[in-house]
Amino acid sequence: MSEVIPRRAQALVDEALGDTRVVLVNGARQAGKSTLTRLATADRTGTTVRLLDDPTVLRAAQDDPASFVDHSGLMVIDEIQLAPELLRPIKLKVDLDPRPGQFILTGSSRVLALRTLPDALPGRMEIIELWPFSQGELGREPDDFVDAAFRHGDTLDRSSSLRRRDYLERAVAGGFPEAVRRTPRRRAAFFDSYLSTLIERDVLELSSIERRGDMFKLLTLLAGRAAHLLVPGTLAGQVGLSRSTLVRYLELLSSVFLIKSVPAWSTNLTQRAVGTSKLALVDTGVACHLIGQDAARLGEPGGAAGQIVENFVLMELARQLTWAEQRASLFHFRTKDGVEVDGVLQTPDGRVVGIEVKAGASVRTEDLRGLRHLARLLGDRFVAGYVLYTGQQTLSFGDRIRALPLDALWTVSP
Structure with missing residues (x-):
């Protein structure tokens, strides 16, 4: 089990990045979301990865969310539910620039259920659920x-x-x-x-x-x-x-x-x-x-x-x-x-x-x-x-x- 097992969801992520501004990979903790996003972005140059499990990275996201999401290319933000305040600046950024494939977000809670959720991304985000291995x-x-x-x-x-x-x-x-x-x-x-x-x-x-x-x-x-x-x-x-x-x-x-x-x-x-x-x-x-x-x-x-x-x-x-x-x-x-x-x-x-x-x-x-x-x-x-x-x-x-x-x-x- 040391080798990486291909996930069927990877094709869904690749497809969504081609026509959707924000892709959310939602699923259980330890289901393999981080590995999936790493594989999905392996051939994409200029990808920025932010891991909100890192306390320093999380603090930066909370203190200055607008600067945190400012990037060119593709940004991966892991465990987005830890900093739901990032969703509003993400929404503003993709409204000003409607190019597809700007963000991959991952979450181990259903993000839309968060009590502190400031605003969703209707029409701008596709949600892909990742389950444990089939x-x-x-x-x-x-x-x-x-x-x-x-x-x-x-x-x-x-x-x-x-x-x-x-x-x-x-x-x-x-x-x-x-x-x-x-x-x-x-x-x-x-x-x-x-x-x-x-x-x-x-x-x-x-x-x-x-x-x-x-x-x-x-x-x-x-x-x-x-x-x-x-x-x-x-x-x-x-x-x-x-x-x-x-x-x-x-x-x-x-x-x-x-x-x-x-x-x-x-x-x-x-x-x-x-x-x-x-x-x-x-x-x-x-x-x-x-x-x-x-x-x-x-x-x-x-x-x-x-x-x-x-x-x-x-x-x-x-x-x-x-x-x-x-x-x-x-x-x-x-x-x-x-x-x-x-x-x-x-x-x-x-x-x-x-x-x-x-x-x-x-x-x-x-x-x-x-x-x-x-x-x-x-x-x-x-x-x-x-x-x-x-x-x-x-x-x-x-x-x-x-x-x-x-x-x-x-x-x-x-």
Whole structure:
């Protein structure tokens, strides 16, 4: 893991610099933003780099922001959330000079969520989200399931050599560069340090929290509810917080890229969909660390394999959607009668691919119930339904529905 692993987001940064004045690379701490920007600017002469983690550089930015951003060529400002007062002089500079490719900003908090944000850059800034490594990036695989599913419908085919334990090992490692290169024992030390830094520093930059212990308690509770419906009222009672405080804490955890909510999907053809979002942790390595389960424990009876594997798949899809040629949004579907589909991908023109996730190596008839319901509901708009499971072969289950080995997510080509 000592070599630099290419990131799919680099092409997005290169493209954005060609027609956009300011590019913001936003993502979790330790996801590789600094490395990405270094690679993206390696062949650009006259690039100025400012690292706001350096206290002296940060002080200069805060004391004289207008002079700080005055430059020719391209300027990279790392961890922009540490000095949001730079955004106003950046806006003024790019308004006076509309050339593309003037700034790359990086942030480990959602910059637009900063309480001290003076002004955004509408129409002047493109935001590119960088997630921890995808499985395709780690294995130099195509990573194009989203495009392949919409382009080829239910004709995708894949035979795999991976087994259930292999997928659980991948989920436990997660995708943070520092975590995947470590042994399991050293990985635990990284996660401990990572979470402490995130709560003690990044969360406090966004908002004051009354009791930090409550945030850690909430995080552990959320990890145990990964891939479940996100019901703030219920969570508030379990963690001993008011509902309003719980909602604010959830927003903070989302802003620092620890959790993601997957909205409920509905259509005007039905009024029975439950509108509650589903919770996902951005990195399953962090989730497994918080619940204290390694691959062996996950796979035992009573282990959390089902929800962790589902979370794993949802976040692989979320990563792919940032670079897929086919624009689509990620949802989940659940009716009041309990008919559900774990993941729903919908294009702007209304076409849908349904995805059911199974941690087991076999597929039962009841596992197909949600996909078949969705197919009847949508008719021709239903492109295909896939059960992603830990078995090794592709199986057909009738019109537009089939089971695929889970690694089809990162191995199939469009």
